[in-house]
Amino acid sequence: MINLPVKDFDKTTSHLEEEYKKLQIGRASAGLVEGMMVEAYGSMQALKSVAGVSVPDAKTIQIQPWDRSMLAIIEKAIRVSDLNLNPVNNGLSIILSIPPLTEERRRDLAKVVNRLAEEAKISVRNIRHDYMGTLSKAEHDKEIPEDEKNRLEKQMQEKVDEINKSIDSMARAKEQSIMTI
Numbered sequence: 001m002i003n004l005p006v007k008d009f010d011k012t013t014s015h016l017e018e019e020y021k022k023l024q025i026g027r028a029s030a031g032l033v034e035g036m037m038v039e040a041y042g043s044m045q046a047l048k049s050v051a052g053v054s055v056p057d058a059k060t061i062q063i064q065p066w067d068r069s070m071l072a073i074i075e076k077a078i079r080v081s082d083l084n085l086n087p088v089n090n091g092l093s094i095i096l097s098i099p100p101l102t103e104e105r106r107r108d109l110a111k112v113v114n115r116l117a118e119e120a121k122i123s124v125r126n127i128r129h130d131y132m133g134t135l136s137k138a139e140h141d142k143e144i145p146e147d148e149k150n151r152l153e154k155q156m157q158e159k160v161d162e163i164n165k166s167i168d169s170m171a172r173a174k175e176q177s178i179m180t181i
Helices: 006-022 068-080 103-140 146-179
Strands: 037-040 043-046 051-057 060-065 087-089 094-097
Touching: 006 103, 006 146, 037 068, 060 068, 068 087, 068 094, 103 146
Parallel strands: none
Antiparallel strands: 037 043, 051 060, 060 094, 087 094
16 A cells, blocks of 8 residues: 655645744744754754753843853854844853844745745655656556556645645745734
8 A cells, every 4th residue: 555645745844834933033033043053062963952042032032052162152153154143142141132124124034935835845746746656656567556546646636735735824824924013
């Protein structure tokens, strides 16, 4: 029996959610920096594994490393990242102030939201393409009859349509939150 690749679809939508969390939308969010990679103890590690990240208010992110010697390394990683944020090192922690979004920046972020949604849809199409190839091979090898192949193809298309609707609604919600002042 050839099962639908539901886990692959789930990975695609959860990846899209994670990418949306990383977008700076004028509100502080720990997700903005938690996944940032920093060099710690000779290897690259996610920021959340070497520091505590908190959000004391809607415009501020506080990063408190477990080891104070990491402050300069974390500060440098933030400066060279594409976040366009200016870290303030107070000797105990790093404070990031999230500036309000300009109208131009909001439009740019909306474009990024749509680009990420399109990338997710491309991933879904690739999953569908691979699955359809598997079905065709199985039919050709006489592992499944033609009517079973057609039924599974129909099921797959219904799932793809459902996932694409989910991606569209996620994109609309994120775009709306970005464009709301």
